[in-house]
Amino acid sequence: MSSVEEFRTEIRGWLAANLTGAFADLRGRGGPGREHEAFAERLAWERHMAAEGWTCVGWPEEHGGRGATIEQQVAFHEEYALADAPARVNHIGEQLLGPTLVAFGTPGQRARFLPPIVAAEELWCQGYSEPDAGSDLANVRTRAERDDGGDWVITGQKTWTSLAHDAQWCFVVARTEAGSTRHAGLSYLLVPLDQPGVEIRPIQQLTGTCEFNEVFFDGARTEAEHIVGAPGDGWRIAMATLGFERGVSTLGQQVGFRRELEALIGLARRNGAADDPLIRDRLARAWTGLETIRCNALRMLDGVAAGAPGPEASIGKIFWATWHRELGELAMSVLGAGGTVAAGEPGEPYDLDDWQRLFLFSRSDTIYAGSNEIQRNIIAERVLGLPKEVRP
Known part of the structure; x- marks a missing residue:
C-alpha cells in the first residue's frame, strides 16, 4: 500500500470514528450560502480536529502541520468531502493566511499567528x-x-x-x-x-x-x-494569497459538486424531467463539465507543488464558477414552475430548499474570489501574453 493510500485510509477511518455522537448531526452542515448553520458546533468540531492533529495537514511540521504531500492533501480533502463532514469554519486562516505567512511572514509573525490557526482558536x-x-x-x-x-x-x-x-x-x-x-x-x-x-x-x-x-x-x-x-509590497503578497486560495482544497469542492449533480439527476428521474430531451442533454453536459473541472484542478497541482498556483489557475476558477451557476439554473428547470415558490406563510420570512438556495447563491460564484471578467484579463495578459486592458 502506498503512503498516499495509507494516508487516505487513516483519514477515512478517523472521520468514520469521530463524526459520531455530538458531531453526527453536523454531516452536510454549512458551506457557501449556509455558513450560519450550526456555527458554534462546527467550531467545536474544528477544535476537535485540531486536538487530533487534523488541521493544516499541508503545512510544514515545524509550523504545526503534518507536512503532507500534495497527493496526501488531495486525499484528505476528497475523503473529508466524501464523508459529508461539515464545512470548515477556519478555511480562510488555514488555506489563505497561513500559507502566506509561511511563505512571506517573519519568524515573529509565524510564532504569533500560526499556532492559533492550527488550534482553531483565532478565526x-x-x-x-x-x-x-x-x-x-x-x-x-x-x-x-x-x-x-x-x-x-x-x-x-x-x-x-x-x-x-x-x-x-x-x-x-x-x-x-x-x-x-x-x-x-x-x-x-x-x-x-x-x-x-x-x-x-x-x-x-x-x-x-x-x-x-x-x-x-x-x-x-x-x-x-x-x-x-x-x-x-502588498500587491505581490495579496496575489500570492489568492493563489493559495486556488489550492488543493478545490479537489474536495469537486466531490461536493458531484454529489449535487447526482442528486439532481435523481430528482429529474423521479419527477419525470429527465424524459425531456433538452433536460437530458443539459444533465449530460453538466456531467462532462464536471469531469473537465477535475482535470483543470489536477493540472493546477503542478503550480501548487511549485509553491502556489500560477495565473493559469484562473482557467479553473472561471470554469467551475460558471458550471456551478449553470447547475443552479438547471435545478430550476428540473423543478419546474414549483421551484419558484418558497415555503412559508404569507408575510413571514421565506424558507428555501436546497435547490432554491443553490440557484440563488451560485449567482455569486462568478463574482466572488475574482469575477469572471477579471479572470479572463489575467489569462489574457499573464498566460497568453496579450496587451494589457486599456484603462481611462
Missing part, C-alpha cells in the same frame, strides 16, 4: 474588496498611515467580507503611500477586529442569510510589526 477574514474595488483590487482606497509610535492607523471600508462577524482578525490590503495608484503603494496588514474604530455590518443576501459583511475602519490600529512583506 480570520479577508479584507480585500471595497465598494469601488471589488474584483479590481488595484483600485483600493482604504488607507493606512503610521502614527508617532510607528503603529498603523487604518481608515476605509471593506465589503463582501466573508465571516467577518465571526472572525477575530482580518488581513487587510490598504494604501500606505500617499498619492500612489493602482498596484503601487499597497501594503498587507494584519488587523484585530475587536477594537474601537471597527464596525461590522452583516449584508443580508437573497438567500436570507448574512455570511458577507461590510467592515468599516475609522482609525482602527494595528502594531507596526503586523505588516507582511515590506511597505508597498
Whole structure:
C-alpha cells in the first residue's frame, strides 16, 4: 500500500470514528450560502480536529502541520468531502493566511499567528474588496498611515467580507503611500477586529442569510510589526494569497459538486424531467463539465507543488464558477414552475430548499474570489501574453 493510500485510509477511518455522537448531526452542515448553520458546533468540531492533529495537514511540521504531500492533501480533502463532514469554519486562516505567512511572514509573525490557526482558536477574514474595488483590487482606497509610535492607523471600508462577524482578525490590503495608484503603494496588514474604530455590518443576501459583511475602519490600529512583506509590497503578497486560495482544497469542492449533480439527476428521474430531451442533454453536459473541472484542478497541482498556483489557475476558477451557476439554473428547470415558490406563510420570512438556495447563491460564484471578467484579463495578459486592458 502506498503512503498516499495509507494516508487516505487513516483519514477515512478517523472521520468514520469521530463524526459520531455530538458531531453526527453536523454531516452536510454549512458551506457557501449556509455558513450560519450550526456555527458554534462546527467550531467545536474544528477544535476537535485540531486536538487530533487534523488541521493544516499541508503545512510544514515545524509550523504545526503534518507536512503532507500534495497527493496526501488531495486525499484528505476528497475523503473529508466524501464523508459529508461539515464545512470548515477556519478555511480562510488555514488555506489563505497561513500559507502566506509561511511563505512571506517573519519568524515573529509565524510564532504569533500560526499556532492559533492550527488550534482553531483565532478565526480570520479577508479584507480585500471595497465598494469601488471589488474584483479590481488595484483600485483600493482604504488607507493606512503610521502614527508617532510607528503603529498603523487604518481608515476605509471593506465589503463582501466573508465571516467577518465571526472572525477575530482580518488581513487587510490598504494604501500606505500617499498619492500612489493602482498596484503601487499597497501594503498587507494584519488587523484585530475587536477594537474601537471597527464596525461590522452583516449584508443580508437573497438567500436570507448574512455570511458577507461590510467592515468599516475609522482609525482602527494595528502594531507596526503586523505588516507582511515590506511597505508597498502588498500587491505581490495579496496575489500570492489568492493563489493559495486556488489550492488543493478545490479537489474536495469537486466531490461536493458531484454529489449535487447526482442528486439532481435523481430528482429529474423521479419527477419525470429527465424524459425531456433538452433536460437530458443539459444533465449530460453538466456531467462532462464536471469531469473537465477535475482535470483543470489536477493540472493546477503542478503550480501548487511549485509553491502556489500560477495565473493559469484562473482557467479553473472561471470554469467551475460558471458550471456551478449553470447547475443552479438547471435545478430550476428540473423543478419546474414549483421551484419558484418558497415555503412559508404569507408575510413571514421565506424558507428555501436546497435547490432554491443553490440557484440563488451560485449567482455569486462568478463574482466572488475574482469575477469572471477579471479572470479572463489575467489569462489574457499573464498566460497568453496579450496587451494589457486599456484603462481611462
